[in-house]
Amino acid sequence: MPDPVLSIRDLVVEFATDDGVVQAVDGVTYDVFPGEVLGIVGESGSGKSVSTMTLLGLIPVPPGRIPRGEAIFNGRDLIKMKKKDLRDVRGKDMAMVFQDPMTSLNPVLKIGYQLGEAVKTHFPKKSNDEVKQHVIRLMRAVGIPNVERRYEQYPHEFSGGMRQRAMIAMAIANDPSLLIADEPTTALDVTIQAQILEVLKAAQKETHAAIILITHDLGLIAELADRVIVMYAGKIVEQGDVFTIFSSPRHPYTIGLMDSLPRLTAEDKWLQPIPGQPPSLINRPPGCPFHPRCFLSQGRARCREEEPPLRPIAELHLTACHFGEELEGRTSKQMEGALVEGLPT
Amino acid sequence: MPETQPSSTPVAAAAAGGGLLGSTDGAAAAEGLYEHGLEVKARSQWAYARKRFLRHRLAVASLIVVTAIFLTGALAGVIAPHSYSQIDLNYFFHAPTVKNAHYFGTDQLGRDYFSRVIYGIRTSEKVGLVVALLSSVIGLLVGGIAGYFGGWIDNILMRITDLVLTLPALPVLLTAAALLGQGNEWRVTLILAFFFWTPLARIIRGSFLSLREKEYVEAAKAVGAGDFRIMFRHMLPNSLGPIVVNGTLTVGTAILVEAALSFLGFGIQPPTPALGALVNEGQDNPQAWWLTVFPGLTVVLIVLCVNFVGDGLRDALDPTQRRVRA
Numbered sequence: 254m255p256d257p258v259l260s261i262r263d264l265v266v267e268f269a270t271d272d273g274v275v276q277a278v279d280g281v282t283y284d285v286f287p288g289e290v291l292g293i294v295g296e297s298g299s300g301k302s303v304s305t306m307t308l309l310g311l312i313p314v315p316p317g318r319i320p321r322g323e324a325i326f327n328g329r330d331l332i333k334m335k336k337k338d339l340r341d342v343r344g345k346d347m348a349m350v351f352q353d354p355m356t357s358l359n360p361v362l363k364i365g366y367q368l369g370e371a372v373k374t375h376f377p378k379k380s381n382d383e384v385k386q387h388v389i390r391l392m393r394a395v396g397i398p399n400v401e402r403r404y405e406q407y408p409h410e411f412s413g414g415m416r417q418r419a420m421i422a423m424a425i426a427n428d429p430s431l432l433i434a435d436e437p438t439t440a441l442d443v444t445i446q447a448q449i450l451e452v453l454k455a456a457q458k459e460t461h462a463a464i465i466l467i468t469h470d471l472g473l474i475a476e477l478a479d480r481v482i483v484m485y486a487g488k489i490v491e492q493g494d495v496f497t498i499f500s501s502p503r504h505p506y507t508i509g510l511m512d513s514l515p516r517l518t519a520e521d522k523w524l525q526p527i528p529g530q531p532p533s534l535i536n537r538p539p540g541c542p543f544h545p546r547c548f549l550s551q552g553r554a555r556c557r558e559e560e561p562p563l564r565p566i567a568e569l570h571l572t573a574c575h576f577g578e579e580l581e582g583r584t585s586k587q588m589e590g591a592l593v594e595g596l597p598t
Numbered sequence: 599m600p601e602t603q604p605s606s607t608p609v610a611a612a613a614a615g616g617g618l619l620g621s622t623d624g625a626a627a628a629e630g631l632y633e634h635g636l637e638v639k640a641r642s643q644w645a646y647a648r649k650r651f652l653r654h655r656l657a658v659a660s661l662i663v664v665t666a667i668f669l670t671g672a673l674a675g676v677i678a679p680h681s682y683s684q685i686d687l688n689y690f691f692h693a694p695t696v697k698n699a700h701y702f703g704t705d706q707l708g709r710d711y712f713s714r715v716i717y718g719i720r721t722s723e724k725v726g727l728v729v730a731l732l733s734s735v736i737g738l739l740v741g742g743i744a745g746y747f748g749g750w751i752d753n754i755l756m757r758i759t760d761l762v763l764t765l766p767a768l769p770v771l772l773t774a775a776a777l778l779g780q781g782n783e784w785r786v787t788l789i790l791a792f793f794f795w796t797p798l799a800r801i802i803r804g805s806f807l808s809l810r811e812k813e814y815v816e817a818a819k820a821v822g823a824g825d826f827r828i829m830f831r832h833m834l835p836n837s838l839g840p841i842v843v844n845g846t847l848t849v850g851t852a853i854l855v856e857a858a859l860s861f862l863g864f865g866i867q868p869p870t871p872a873l874g875a876l877v878n879e880g881q882d883n884p885q886a887w888w889l890t891v892f893p894g895l896t897v898v899l900i901v902l903c904v905n906f907v908g909d910g911l912r913d914a915l916d917p918t919q920r921r922v923r924a
Contacts, residue, residue, distance in 0.1 A: 359835075
């Protein structure tokens with residue numbers, strides 16, 4: 254396997270609040286390899302966004318702080334990096350596509366100017382004409398029609414889908430080696446979502462960037478990701494390639510997530526939610542953070558007392574469950590009927 | 599690829615066209631597909647603001663009047679029929695008359711009051727505009743830095759602002775004028791600017807505090823933009839409305855306060871004519887009503903019009919304020 258673009262080791266991110274310290278990210282470790290799409294799934298508050306925002310230094314400090322951990326990106330630790338050096342990395346080697354294109358573009362600046370700024374910030378020596386040509390090429394690349402005129406327009410003259418295209422163009426402006434897409438389609442309607450996925454795929458093909466795709470949409474993961482990380486309560490609970498995760502999940506939470514999706518082939522009337530609530534990140538339950546909601550842990554003292562480490566259960570497949578082996582042969586109900594359809598092979 | 603083929607989305611076309619950055623044919627096909635018959639004339643925010651402002655009749659009328667007055671002042675050397683210090687011995691302490699173009703009469707020395715008022719306008723508008731500009735710059739820097747960086751920087755700057763705000767303006771102005779030396783219009787301007795930056799500093803701080811949390815500011819950070827680029831390129835244009843409005847209103851207030859200072863004898867000193875000083879001179883001769891009425895009315899007219907323009911701008915630049923006054 255090639256050297257990873259990014260390797261995160263034991264990253265902890267905390268926020269000091271009036272009620273106590275919230276451990277938003279609790280000892281997360283993973284690698285991102287060149288050219289792959291790494292999907293991170295988890296419900297709201299599981300730490301999936303925070304862990305990546307930390308990389309770009311976009312966590313407000315205070316109240317946030319990073320007591321330990323490192324994030325080696327192209328040989329340099331982003332966590333210890335000086336603010337000024339980090340600014341050089343942002344938007345150049347590592348770029349971000351934000352969730353809501355309606356609010357992520359400045360309403361008073363022209364689209365062309367905003368895209369040009371992404372280039373000009375890192376290459377101040379480029380002439381205005383060069384920058385403009387580059388921006389126009391980018392806008393064409395992400396499928397913005399009528400570029401010459403669109404260049405002069407303001408964000409309010411763009412539709413949601415077009416704005417997200419512009420955001421993607423901005424992100425790939427300087428050929429980054431890592432692209433972080435934080436719920437890139439959540440704010441868009443379904444038909445546009447499909448188009449944006451195509452744009453993302455095309456963008457990746459062009460730049461060969463690795464993508465971290467943060468989402469709670471398992472469909473998106475199935476469509477785009479090569480490997481998947483499942484996060485729960487600030488921890489990674491399962492990690493593996495996308496096919497393994499979908500066909501033979503080895504963590505009860507992953508199974509719960511898939512079972513709670515609606516199925517097209519469903520004969521049962523109700524969705525199957527995961528019972529209970531995610532734990533408070535201020536007072537974590539002892540043992541496995543998922544044990545109060547878990548169907549495997551019923552009556553088992555080990556789940557309540559001992560925190561399960563993230564351990565290999567098969568080749569390139571990690572789980573943080575003491576009893577992951579018991580899930581052998583068990584697929585989610587989701588997968589029983591519709592397995593393989595839409596999954597990359 | 600036929601342009602009417604419905605299944606070919608521009609993206610698919612772009613992706614199919616091979617390399618992303620190189621594919622122009624896909625995008626070109628998309629252009630034909632998309633923007634046909636979907637044309638709506640797009641208006642910028644400024645076009646809307648202009649439209650709203652033009653609907654505000656009082657503000658438009660005021661703008662015309664105030665422009666005319668300021669132009670008269672600026673072109674005083676050309677427009678004024680006499681010099682402000684020239685003595686006409688034939689018309690001495692004369693009431694307004696069209697003869698020899700003494701429209702506003704003459705004072706006890708036989709100087710043409712119409713010309714003196716025009717030169718007074720020139721002084722007042724200079725003071726008003728420079729004070730507005732200078733205090734806006736100070737207020738912008740102080741408020742912007744405080745709001746953007748927050749924390750202890752914010753605390754220090756805002757306490758200084760509070761301190762300046764709590765100073766009782768008139769006594770301090772009088773003392774400052776007395777200490778720094780009176781008479782010179784630039785000195786008066788500096789003193790006034792020092793007092794007038796506080797409201798804008800507070801407005802900008804509040805505005806930057808909320809803009810700081812906007813996603814597009816975060817997006818600009820993620821692109822690698824520096825602090826000052828974000829402050830002046832991204833946040834400043836978003837708070838331009840209050841800056842313009844506040845600046846306009848400051849022009850009016852500065853002219854008024856300068857007139858008050860000059861009236862009290864602490865502002866601009868003779869022989870430079872200033873509107874406040876002219877009123878002051880006139881009050882020694884109550885029977886010569888024209889000596890107080892004309893410069894006084896001019897000040898009132900300027901300040902009133904400037905304030906109406908400011909009101910109109912406020913309505914025009916604040917899109918949340920839908921109601922348009924006639």
